Amino acid sequence: MTIQPFNPPRRTLMGPGPSDVHPQVLQALGKPTVGHLDPTFIAMMDEVKALLQYAFQTENAFTIAVSAPGSAGMETCFVNLMEPGDKVIVCRNGVFGERMRQNVERLGGEAVVVDDAWGTPVSVDKVADALNRHPDAKFLAFVHAETSTGALSDAKALCALAREHDVLSIVDAVTSLGGVELRVDEWGIDAIYSGSQKCLSCVPGLAPVSFSPRAVEKLKARQAPISSWFLDQSLVMGYWSGDGKRSYHHTAPVNSLYALHESLRLLQLEGLENAWARHRAMHDKLKAGLDKLGLGFVVEEAYRLPQLNAVYIPEGIDDGAVRSALLNRFNLEIGAGLGDLAGKAWRIGLMGYAAREENVTLCLAALEQVMNEARQ
Template identity: 80%
Template sequence: MLPVPTIQAFMPPRRILMGPGPSDVYPEVLAAQSRPTIGHLDPLFVGMMDELKSLIQYAFQTKNEMTLAVSAPGSAGMETCFVNLVEPGEKVIVCRNGVFGERMRQNVERVGGVAVVVDNEWGEPVCPDKVEAALVAHPDAKFLAFVHAETSTGALSDAKTLCTLAQLHDCISIVDAVTSLGGVELLVDEWGIDAIYSGSQKCLSCVPGLSPVSFSPKAVAKLKARTTQVQSWFLDQTLVMGYWGNGNGAKRSYHHTAPVNALYALHESLRLLANEGLENAWARHRKMHLLLRDGLTKLGLKFVVEEASRLPQLNTVYIPDGVDDAAVRKHLLEEYNLEIGAGLGALAGKAWRIGLMGYGARRENVSLCLHALEESLNQN
């Protein structure tokens, strides 16, 4: 037998999470998550799942029957969309203006699809004219995929216009709403979004690890018309829906053991969102963003993204010349228990990402962040 490792209980400090996610979790959500585990086929649990489904539908503003939480993080939600919908050889227009558009392209490649990439600069939104040109140039494209709120840059793209273009060109739209859901306007049915995924750990202020996903009837029809098997067993929605329910009242069948306690947490976080009201939550994110923006501007920090397409919930600013990126972030973490995000990909070492997500979008956080940043920059 190997030696027994001697390890103490892990006692994390209380951080203030103002990075690109995970965000600060609502205390009610942590409490909900720690309630007793019950069976994944317990009638009471199935009832909770039905409520959860209606809460996800509300958050997405959709009546889509195929709406659920994937039992894994947002990256698995992304893969759920591509792996179920795109068949080998099918063409996908992929918009790339940051890390997550590129990740979409990799997903297309891994399912054997053909990606046609529409590039925009990091920090820019997706340009609808470029997308339209690509749709015209590729009449055989079956999908348009883009990121609503780019977590790597803080840019918001015009999902409504892009989905209208997709419809005009008879494409199914696949939308990354990991950072947008709950933080900015998002109207799945009204905008005609076909497949959408998000994450629990951003503006929902739930624990990380789950991915709300919704497919429109058009996306479901595409899935049902597949001539090839979905390459992932775990993410195969035709199997998963046997557990989440097809809305036909049929008995739920076991697929995998649901992450019971994490689903309690998501239920609670979405319930808090519903109680606040989506429009109020969007307005709160906007209000806190304006306060933060004014303060950051006073500190002489410049935004990476133009005002018109700036995400309220994710503020990306250039690191001033001569300032030590890692030293400032370390100082904030160690002295203030405050986490802000490093730059990612093309912005690594060049920018910070300051999140105001969900429960984190509060005046006290804006205030602390501005004060601590000012002190750190002066000290640095």
């Protein structure tokens, strides 16, 4: 069997991620590999750390990129901070809240689930109530921006509640980081994770993570061993730590970190607030067009994520046929529905470098053509 080199088509990525990657990021990715303990690489890692602190709006010393995808970022928070038997209030209003619950239970914790309907934000009142009913809870875990529905929750209010009740907050910012307002220090977030392939517009495979000093204290004081050697951040700190000698833990994904460095650098050059405003402006344009096409949003306007637009598939339109036509004729990827919304909704992403005027225009025009043809 002779296998040919793989030549991927040039897609426009407007699904739930990976998003369009900036050409400079791809260029950075392909630069020559150096050793993971090379002094030049270690200096670059320090810059990645500083740039992540900016993106997260935090001064947390423990701010790094886990060498694996966002779901490993989620697991990093639970496996390091939670101990078996710990009670965790888990908010579930989509796929990723449910994934948090699974993390808690697999690791021997007790999950108290606060359910909200898919497409709605986490109810701050319900969480307050759960915290009152469970004074022995140790953590509050929720998803800031639910990628499965496009709903934005009030992270600021939820984290204030967590502080009030002296529990640590664990926040999923996979889809929010770089796309909507997020202020780790000001909001008092204790543990947060994200993914490289959403609004940072880097290639998939890395999970930015930041722990507050309170979270680091909890990690250092824990009694039970951390079940994962790979994700044990007390070991990883020795490699990412800025002071003195770096100690080997695992081989860092050198080239992916080049790419993350470049994508974060571009974000800093644009300015975080400008990036948030751009996502909002592109969303407004997309929304206007989707309204004209008669496509209704899954999420109410007040809680809608600009970067992830879930819209119901109109009656009589074949989900798979439309997405295939967009992909095959226009090289345009939009996302399928996930979980409860599978077959019922499309998810149109405007993430990072994908949030550009030409993408919005192409998407609307192509959708219009394809849907018209499907109706004939």
